[in-house]
Amino acid sequence: MDYLEFxxxxxxxxxxxxxxxxxxxxxxxFLETDAGVEAYIQEELFDRASYTEVIEQYQxxxxxxxxxxxxxxxxxxxxxxxxxxxxxxxxxxxxxASFHPANPEVKYDILINPKMSFGTGxxxxxxxxxxxxxxxDHMGKSMIDIGSGTGILAIxxxxxxxxxxxxxxxxxxxxxxxxxxxELNGMTEVKxxxxxxxxxxxxxxxxxxxxxxxxxxxxxxxxxxVKLMKPEGTLFxxxxxxxxxxxxxxxxxxxxxxxxxxxxxxxxxxxxxxxK
Ligand SMILES: C[S@@+](CC[C@H](N)C(=O)[O-])C[C@H]1O[C@@H](n2cnc3c(N)ncnc32)[C@H](O)[C@@H]1O
Numbered sequence: 001m002d003y004l005e006f007x008x009x010x011x012x013x014x015x016x017x018x019x020x021x022x023x024x025x026x027x028x029x030f031l032e033t034d035a036g037v038e039a040y041i042q043e044e045l046f047d048r049a050s051y052t053e054v055i056e057q058y059q060x061x062x063x064x065x066x067x068x069x070x071x072x073x074x075x076x077x078x079x080x081x082x083x084x085x086x087x088x089x090x091x092x093x094x095x096x097a098s099f100h101p102a103n104p105e106v107k108y109d110i111l112i113n114p115k116m117s118f119g120t121g122x123x124x125x126x127x128x129x130x131x132x133x134x135x136x137d138h139m140g141k142s143m144i145d146i147g148s149g150t151g152i153l154a155i156x157x158x159x160x161x162x163x164x165x166x167x168x169x170x171x172x173x174x175x176x177x178x179x180x181x182x183e184l185n186g187m188t189e190v191k192x193x194x195x196x197x198x199x200x201x202x203x204x205x206x207x208x209x210x211x212x213x214x215x216x217x218x219x220x221x222x223x224x225x226v227k228l229m230k231p232e233g234t235l236f237x238x239x240x241x242x243x244x245x246x247x248x249x250x251x252x253x254x255x256x257x258x259x260x261x262x263x264x265x266x267x268x269x270x271x272x273x274x275x276k
Contacts, residue, residue, distance in 0.1 A: 150177055
């Protein structure tokens with residue numbers, strides 16, 4: 001699968017919003033750089049009209065300039081050694097690549113070799129979902145990670161003692177990378193699936209349902225997620241801004257859910273739902 005690469009130079013404060021807008025039009029991998037954002041999209045998913053609409057909307061305000069290219073064959077480890085620092089979540093979690101040294105003091109050591117996949121803990125939404133996970137009991141529970149990216153949330157569930165874990169993503173790169181990351185973290189019994197929730201058709205029900213995708217996909221698919229929740233289960237959602245929480249809350253309530261704990265970082269939100 002070939003990827004197109006867009007090296008976007010912009011004012012620093014616009015990086016996050018451009019990532020969110022480009023994710024809505026099919027871009028699936030991003031690297032925040034000192035100059036702005038590097039954004040990647042599968043060649044066959046690229047729609048120039050919707051991409052141009054996003055760029056034009058922010059061009060003047062964000063002082064955008066773009067250098068387009070095709071994804072060269074790169075050594076991802078080398079790339080990530082340049083750009084990817086380990087991330088700590090409190091004193092408990094360290095998310096690192098295998099080329100970073102381990103810290104024996106840390107309770108949960110998560111190994112992620114991210115390649116092209118989203119989910120290293122650097123993005124606020126991943127960070128917030130991990131924070132939610134640290135606050136709930138996973139021991140012996142069942143968990144599903146919808147739109148797994150690197151597989152980081154499924155790996156966190158495994159480290160926290162979840163007994164059964166399902167994970168899947170629509171992107172082949174993520175599936176390949178997620179399975180590598182599962183092996184790195186000793187999760188040999190879990191294989192990442194490929195497709196949307198309707199294609200994968202997980203059987204469930206699950207104690208913990210997690211989806212960090214984007215507002216539109218979540219609104220479309222939430223009804224299916226709710227069917228996968230055990231009566232006492234919890235649904236965690238992220239991939240949207242704080243100002244979008246009321247829309248998700250409204251949809252959740254129409255499906256018999258009540259909004260629970262909410263976390264925010266850099267204007268992004270991650271929310272928890274239980275049944276009313
Ligand atoms: C924001 S990333 C989250 C990755 C990871 N779960 C995390 O928390 O860091 C969203 C992921 O969802 C995948 N995705 C997008 N739409 C999807 C859909 N309808 N079903 C499943 N996965 C989807 C993307 O390929 C991407 O890997």
